[in-house]
Ligand code: ADE
Ligand code: ZN
């Protein structure tokens with residue numbers, strides 16, 4: 001590839017590759033969470049976000065990625081836990097990661113000493129990152145940037161495994177976030193109880209067990225209808241768990 005084409009290639013592909021669950025995925029998690037808030041938490045969330053729904057607030061952390069003032073938050077979207085390792089054993093990113101940022105935002109929102117602007121910031125970050133942590137490839141193995149470096153073909157076009165999970169499958173469903181939330185938001189009382197028990201550390205650990213089965217046998221695999229069909233249940237399950245767990249956190253924070 002010529003230097004000019006290489007530069008063009010990097011400029012054009014890099015921002016897309018770094019996006020988290022696409023907009024529809026994040027909004028779905030926000031919409032499901034909003035549907036499971038207690039009365040007290042709903043009031044607090046509405047006081048903080050004003051007229052903005054949780055679904056719309058969910059993508060703010062991606063909207064600001066082009067603003068260099070926020071460069072310090074770039075690594076908060078993901079976490080690395082190598083296969084066979086635990087979060088506690090894994091080498092920590094000094095710039096932060098999704099697990100520690102979720103803990104930090106939750107503690108700050110609980111503290112009662114934040115300015116309104118800071119509450120808005122912490123809530124928007126929390127809504128986004130609980131979503132990210134439920135995209136199984138946002139918990140990376142440490143060898144391929146959470147699948148960003150694992151090239152695949154998606155319906156014959158060049159893509160990568162991370163992007164397939166962030167957005168290709170969800171966009172391929174051709175559902176709006178309200179439609180996707182409506183057909184996904186069916187958790188039993190027992191599931192809600194079970195899913196809301198753990199912490200962000202547990203959710204990240206859970207992702208390490210889920211991601212193994214989503215890797216094709218080799219890079220370059222041709223993915224399409226069959227892959228989407230095989231994995232759609234997991235996509236929906238992760239969006240649902242993300243929404244239910246986010247609501248559980250907010251109910252505990254503001255309850
Ligand atoms: N960069 C490095 N690891 C990553 C991951 N798991 N998700 C997104 N971006 C990453
Ligand atoms: Zn993100």
Ligand code: ZN
Nearest residue numbers: 019020021166
């Ligand atoms: Zn992503």
